[in-house]
Amino acid sequence: MVVLGEALWLGLSLHYWGEAAVYLAVGALLTTFLTVYLARAGVRRYWLCAVLAPVGGLAFYLAELGILDALLGSI
Secondary structure (H helix, E strand, O other): OHHHHHHHHHHHHOOOHHHHHHHHHHHHHHHHHHHHHHHHOOOOOOHHHHHHHHHHHHHHHHHHHHHHHHHHHOO
């Protein structure tokens, strides 16, 4: 979730699109690998990882946006 949130921050706020694409790819791979691992381990709700990772990434981005904009705007 943090990797996906950082990807949103890099792309949308800082306009570092190349780095944001790499972070998005890494976040998607981590989410995929963790979901597959949980499914093979027999976890009943393994699909929650794939559903909650983007939601958590967006929440992390919004928190980061509010906090960093408040801190950087006060300088």
